[in-house]
Amino acid sequence: MDAMVFGATGFIGRSLVAELLTRGQRVAAAVRNDTLTPWLTSQGVDIERLEIVTADITRPLPELPEVRDVYNTAARFAFGLDSREARAVNVTGALNVVEWAAGLPELRRLVHISGYRVSAAGGHPGDIAPGAYEASKLEGDLAVRARCQESGVPLSVVNPSTVIGPGQYIGLAGLVGDLWNGKLPVLPGGPDTFVPIVTVGHLARFLAEVPAAPPGESYWVLDDTTPPLPELIGTIAYHMGLRAPRRTVPVALLRRLPRTVTRADPETLSFLSADRYPTASAHALAAGAGLEMPPAADALRAWADDLVAARFGTASPWSKPYGFRDVAGSRTWMTGERYSPGHVLLHGLPLNADSWAPLAARIPGPVLAPDLPGLGRSAAATGSVDAWLEDLMSPVRTRPVLVAHSLACAPVVRFAAAHPDRVSGLVLVSPSFLQAPGPRLARSGLAAPMLRRMSAARLARTLGVPAGAEVASAAADLHRPGVARRVVTALRGDAAERDRSRTLLGRVDVPVRIIAGSTDRPLVAAGHPMTEIEGAGHYPHLTHPTQLARHLGAASAPVGG
Structure with missing residues (x-):
C-alpha cells in the first residue's frame, strides 16, 4: 500500500x-x-485500489x-466528552x-492530525482551561511528538x-444552525474574534502533499483571510436571507453566565479568540504544490448551502445542485437545474x-424546484409572487412544463x-382556486403558533399524508420565525383572486x-382535461407519486429551447 489512513470514515479521513x-495511490x-x-461510490471515486482494513x-x-505513508486522522471530536473517552x-x-508505524520497514512518513489551538510548545494559547x-x-x-x-x-x-464542507455539523455549524433557526440574538466574542476556516477539499489535497516534504515540520492549515466572526456570520446571514445579530457578548461575560442562559457549551469558549497562527510553513508547502x-x-x-440542504445533519439532500439564489429580491432556495429544466415544480x-x-425521482429529465418566496427556506420577496416567478424563469432556456400544486397554481396560470411562448404546458395538481375556499388545512382554523409548534408526525396526520x-x-421550516405566519396568511386566500384565476385559465x-x-x-369545472387519482386526496405527489408521474408523462412533454 502507498498509504494507510486511520480514521478513514471520519469527515477528514474519508476526503483524504x-x-x-483519485491520485492513483493504493x-x-x-x-x-x-x-x-x-x-x-456515491462521490464517483474509483475504489479499485482501495483495501478496507x-x-x-x-x-x-x-x-x-x-x-x-501513514495518516492518523482518527479523533474523538465532540464537546462535553468524558476525559477517559477523549x-x-x-x-x-x-x-x-x-x-504501529515504528514497525514498518518502508515507512516514509507518519502524518498526525492535531489542532490549530494546540501549540508546538505545549501551551494553551487562550486564558480558558x-x-x-x-x-x-x-x-x-x-x-x-515525544514518542x-x-x-x-x-x-x-x-x-x-x-x-x-459537506458533512461537517460540529462546532461553527452549531452557531450557523442557531442563526438559521432564529436562536442567535447576539454573537459570542468580540469584533475581532477569529475563527479561521479551511475547506475539507483543500485540507485533503494538502495532506496528500505532506509525505513528500521534509519531516519534522508542523503545519497550521487555515485561511488567514477568514473574516472576523461577526463578519463571517454576516456573510452567511446575507446569503441565507437572514438578519445577522448586531451585538456581541464578551467571552469573559459568557464564562460567568449559567449555561441555561447562554445555551453555549463552556468548551467552545476557548475557541473564541483573537489569536493568529504561524501559517508560513503551510503556505510555503501549498505554494510549492500549486x-x-x-x-x-x-x-x-x-457550506451554508450544504448545511441547509442536509438540515444540519438530520436529512439527506434529494437532488443537486442546490442553494440560495437571488430572485426578485428574495434569497430563494432552489434545487435542481436552473437553466435547462424539463419541468419546473412549484409547491403548495x-x-x-x-x-x-418522490415525483422528481419518477419523471425523466432535469427539474427545477424552488421554495416559494417567504416560504420553506426562501426569504420573503420585496415584490409580488408574479414578479418573483418572472425572475425565476428569466434564465430558463428551455420551454418547460410548469407543474404547480394547490395555491401555487394561480401564479403559474x-x-x-402572459408568456405562452415560454412554457410547453401546465399541470395543475389540486388547484385551490377550483375548490371550496381554502384547502383543508385552512378550513381547520389552524393558527400560526400552533402550526409552528407542530411536529412532523402531527403535520403528516393533519395533511393525511405519510410521515416521510x-x-x-416542511415541519422544520414551519418552526423557523415567520414561516408559519406567512403560511397561514397565504391560506386565507382571496375570493376575487380565485375568480380571476378561473377566468384566466380559460384563456x-x-x-x-x-x-x-x-x-x-x-368543485368548479375548468374547461380542461382532468384526471383523477383513485384514493388520493389533496397531496397526490406525496401519497401517489407513481400514479401522478404516469399521468404527468401523458399530459405533456417538455419542449427544448
Whole structure:
C-alpha cells in the first residue's frame, strides 16, 4: 500500500482517502464499520485500489508491513466528552498508531492530525482551561511528538483550523444552525474574534502533499483571510436571507453566565479568540504544490448551502445542485437545474420544494424546484409572487412544463397566460382556486403558533399524508420565525383572486392538464382535461407519486429551447 489512513470514515479521513485514490495511490483504510465504501461510490471515486482494513486504534492493530505513508486522522471530536473517552482515542490511540508505524520497514512518513489551538510548545494559547476534548488533543500532540522522537519515526504534524464542507455539523455549524433557526440574538466574542476556516477539499489535497516534504515540520492549515466572526456570520446571514445579530457578548461575560442562559457549551469558549497562527510553513508547502484555497466568502456560502440542504445533519439532500439564489429580491432556495429544466415544480402549502422529491425521482429529465418566496427556506420577496416567478424563469432556456400544486397554481396560470411562448404546458395538481375556499388545512382554523409548534408526525396526520422526509422538511421550516405566519396568511386566500384565476385559465393558450385526488375533486369545472387519482386526496405527489408521474408523462412533454 502507498498509504494507510486511520480514521478513514471520519469527515477528514474519508476526503483524504478519496483524494489519494483519485491520485492513483493504493490506499488501505482502517475502519471499524465500512461506511466508507458506499460514500466513496456515491462521490464517483474509483475504489479499485482501495483495501478496507478492520481496525480500532484503541486496540492492537493488524500487520500491514508494505505501507509507506501513514495518516492518523482518527479523533474523538465532540464537546462535553468524558476525559477517559477523549483520551482513549486522542492520546492512547494516537500512541498506538506511532508504535504501529515504528514497525514498518518502508515507512516514509507518519502524518498526525492535531489542532490549530494546540501549540508546538505545549501551551494553551487562550486564558480558558480546555475541556476534555481539547485537553486530550493537547496531551496527544505532546505524547506523539515525544514518542516519535524516541523511536525515530519521521513525523509531520498538521494543525487544521475549523474544517468546513459537506458533512461537517460540529462546532461553527452549531452557531450557523442557531442563526438559521432564529436562536442567535447576539454573537459570542468580540469584533475581532477569529475563527479561521479551511475547506475539507483543500485540507485533503494538502495532506496528500505532506509525505513528500521534509519531516519534522508542523503545519497550521487555515485561511488567514477568514473574516472576523461577526463578519463571517454576516456573510452567511446575507446569503441565507437572514438578519445577522448586531451585538456581541464578551467571552469573559459568557464564562460567568449559567449555561441555561447562554445555551453555549463552556468548551467552545476557548475557541473564541483573537489569536493568529504561524501559517508560513503551510503556505510555503501549498505554494510549492500549486494549491490555492478557495476564497473564504465563497467557501462559507457553499457550506451554508450544504448545511441547509442536509438540515444540519438530520436529512439527506434529494437532488443537486442546490442553494440560495437571488430572485426578485428574495434569497430563494432552489434545487435542481436552473437553466435547462424539463419541468419546473412549484409547491403548495404548507410544504416546500422537498415535497416534489418522490415525483422528481419518477419523471425523466432535469427539474427545477424552488421554495416559494417567504416560504420553506426562501426569504420573503420585496415584490409580488408574479414578479418573483418572472425572475425565476428569466434564465430558463428551455420551454418547460410548469407543474404547480394547490395555491401555487394561480401564479403559474398568470405566467402562462402572459408568456405562452415560454412554457410547453401546465399541470395543475389540486388547484385551490377550483375548490371550496381554502384547502383543508385552512378550513381547520389552524393558527400560526400552533402550526409552528407542530411536529412532523402531527403535520403528516393533519395533511393525511405519510410521515416521510418531505413532511419532516416542511415541519422544520414551519418552526423557523415567520414561516408559519406567512403560511397561514397565504391560506386565507382571496375570493376575487380565485375568480380571476378561473377566468384566466380559460384563456391560457398552452396545453393544460388538471390532476386531482378522487377524494379532493375540484368543485368548479375548468374547461380542461382532468384526471383523477383513485384514493388520493389533496397531496397526490406525496401519497401517489407513481400514479401522478404516469399521468404527468401523458399530459405533456417538455419542449427544448
